[in-house]
Amino acid sequence: xxxxxVLASIEAAVGEIAESKxxxxxxxxxxxxxxxGELPIDSLDLATIVLxxxxxxxxxxxxxxxxxxxTAGELAKLYSQS
Amino acid sequence: MSLLRAALDAxxxxxxxxxxxxxxxxxxxxxxxxxxxxxxADRKIQRLMLQSNDPALIVxxxxxxxxxxxxxxxxxxxxxxxxxxxxxxDVGVDAVACQEAVNxxxxxxxxxxxxxxxGKVLLMTSGTTGVPKVAAHTLDKLLDRIRATSxxxxxxxGRWLLTYQPTGFAGLQVILTxxxxxxxxxxxxxxxxxxxxxxxxxxxxxxxxxxATFWRSFLLAGGGTSSSSLRQITLGGEAVDQTLxxxxxxxxPDTRITQIYxxxxxxxxxxVHDRQEGFPAAWLDHGVQGSRLRVVDDELxxxxxxxxxxxxxxxxxxxSDDGWLRTGDLVQVDQDRVRFVGRRDxxxxxxxxxxxxxxxxxxxxxxxxxxxxxxxxxPSPITGQAVLAEIVVEKDTDAEPVRRATMQSCRSQLAxxxxxxxxxVLSAIEVSPSGKKA
Numbered sequence: 441x442x443x444x445x446v447l448a449s450i451e452a453a454v455g456e457i458a459e460s461k462x463x464x465x466x467x468x469x470x471x472x473x474x475x476x477g478e479l480p481i482d483s484l485d486l487a488t489i490v491l492x493x494x495x496x497x498x499x500x501x502x503x504x505x506x507x508x509x510x511t512a513g514e515l516a517k518l519y520s521q522s
Numbered sequence: 523m524s525l526l527r528a529a530l531d532a533x534x535x536x537x538x539x540x541x542x543x544x545x546x547x548x549x550x551x552x553x554x555x556x557x558x559x560x561x562x563a564d565r566k567i568q569r570l571m572l573q574s575n576d577p578a579l580i581v582x583x584x585x586x587x588x589x590x591x592x593x594x595x596x597x598x599x600x601x602x603x604x605x606x607x608x609x610x611x612d613v614g615v616d617a618v619a620c621q622e623a624v625n626x627x628x629x630x631x632x633x634x635x636x637x638x639x640x641g642k643v644l645l646m647t648s649g650t651t652g653v654p655k656v657a658a659h660t661l662d663k664l665l666d667r668i669r670a671t672s673x674x675x676x677x678x679x680g681r682w683l684l685t686y687q688p689t690g691f692a693g694l695q696v697i698l699t700x701x702x703x704x705x706x707x708x709x710x711x712x713x714x715x716x717x718x719x720x721x722x723x724x725x726x727x728x729x730x731x732x733x734a735t736f737w738r739s740f741l742l743a744g745g746g747t748s749s750s751s752l753r754q755i756t757l758g759g760e761a762v763d764q765t766l767x768x769x770x771x772x773x774x775p776d777t778r779i780t781q782i783y784x785x786x787x788x789x790x791x792x793x794v795h796d797r798q799e800g801f802p803a804a805w806l807d808h809g810v811q812g813s814r815l816r817v818v819d820d821e822l823x824x825x826x827x828x829x830x831x832x833x834x835x836x837x838x839x840x841x842s843d844d845g846w847l848r849t850g851d852l853v854q855v856d857q858d859r860v861r862f863v864g865r866r867d868x869x870x871x872x873x874x875x876x877x878x879x880x881x882x883x884x885x886x887x888x889x890x891x892x893x894x895x896x897x898x899x900x901p902s903p904i905t906g907q908a909v910l911a912e913i914v915v916e917k918d919t920d921a922e923p924v925r926r927a928t929m930q931s932c933r934s935q936l937a938x939x940x941x942x943x944x945x946x947v948l949s950a951i952e953v954s955p956s957g958k959k960a
Contacts, residue, residue, distance in 0.1 A: 460929075460930075460933050483873060483904050483905055484872070484873065484905060484938060484939060484941075484943075486904045487872075487902040487904040487905040487908045487943055488908065488944065490902060490903060490904055490908075491900065491902065491908050491910070491943045491944050492943075492944065495944070502901075502903035505903075506903045507903075
């Protein structure tokens with residue numbers, strides 16, 4: 441998957457979570473901070489998003505340990521084909 | 523003469539094993555036992571390992587070893603060779619028998635058991651998570667609870683479907699029960715839900731003992747529609763949820779339903795007949811069926827006359843010096859009922875909050891459209907672990923709407939950290955050789 445495709449997937453996952461919480465649909469861009477307060481998600485939701493990306497991309501970037509990321513773009517980069 | 527031999531002798535004309543190919547009668551089992559007994563004596567064998575799934579062979583070996591005071595290790599056939607070799611060494615086995623019990627070969631260089639043989643029965647745990655442990659029992663203790671219930675009229679002459687691995691504790695209990703009650707053991711041609719249902723019909727099965735997972739798959743395969751011969755339903759080996767008990771009661775309104783609490787280490791502990799999940803809290807005060815029960819740090823502990831003597835395989839014993847066994851089963855006392863919440867070693871840790879897979883499975887199974895559910899923790903870089911749920915939907919049901927509705931129900935009814943991060947729909951849940959969810 442390209443970085444853009446992964447980003448779209450993150451936006452869809454965030455959108456689904458927002459919907460389940462009755463929150464407004466947020467716009468997710470590469471610079472959106474995942475846990476910075478601008479998106480209606482917490483760490484439990486982020487764990488869900490990561491698990492979903494694992495499944496959708498078939499990649500396991502965190503298999504050997506945690507890799508620092510803050511924004512949606514940084515997360516998308518970890519899951520995109522390099 | 524051992525109790526087991528006497529029981530077989532008393533009903534020698536009754537077939538013991540019924541399978542696709544015909545039947546094996548008790549007199550041929552006793553004849554095989556006599557040959558094996560002679561062999562054991564001639565070769566001065568102390569500790570024999572039998573690796574066979576054939577109930578007739580297992581019984582013949584039990585009778586012969588009891589007579590010859592040889593210890594008998596009953597081994598699973600599905601274990602890797604390296605694990606078996608390790609057990610042979612750790613336990614001090616000096617001879618091995620496989621498909622033909624009289625054809626035994628000695629183990630080269632074996633030192634034999636560290637203590638004198640005395641006709642002990644050595645039983646393996648399932649070994650699904652590494653080297654199996656080997657629990658030493660006496661045949662008398664293994665027969666103890668069966669003997670107490672063998673005079674019950676409805677138990678006599680039963681045809682028992684063998685749903686369990688024959689070499690495990692639960693499988694052996696079924697085999698021994700059939701021995702003592704003039705019963706027969708029914709073996710399906712394959713251990714699949716469809717073949718189980720087929721064997722029930724073909725042989726007019728009257729008694730079935732199985733795990734909760736077995737019963738759900740049996741209902742899913744339509745086993746509830748043609749089993750009018752069924753007199754006894756027994757559940758054991760896994761926590762049983764009320765939804766399943768209610769479904770069984772509806773499918774088999776005239777059949778007795780019993781939950782058995784037993785383990786390889788603890789032996790057969792107690793039975794519950796009231797069709798309610800868990801067991802009466804009063805048993806914590808008064809004990810039950812010869813055993814005493816207590817709850818320490820949420821864990822059920824038991825003091826039972828039928829517990830194992832100890833591990834013959836050298837691992838640390840879960841039995842304390844004063845005889846109480848730590849079961850590893852965590853329970854919750856809720857007014858007048860004690861309910862199982864899960865195995866201590868199955869605990870999932872979500873960002874520091876503890877989650878029991880069993881609790882979520884029970885919730886999922888209570889929702890419409892779900893036939894089976896398995897919950898486990900998967901590694902998460904964010905929360906340490908995340909909850910993954912796998913479900914099997916009812917027959918002729920559209921999976922995706924069920925999955926969506928299930929996620930919705932979880933979000934609205936479960937605590938935040940218990941909501942599965944992902945729900946996958948599978949065609950079947952994997953089952954371990956012991957009949958439990960793998």
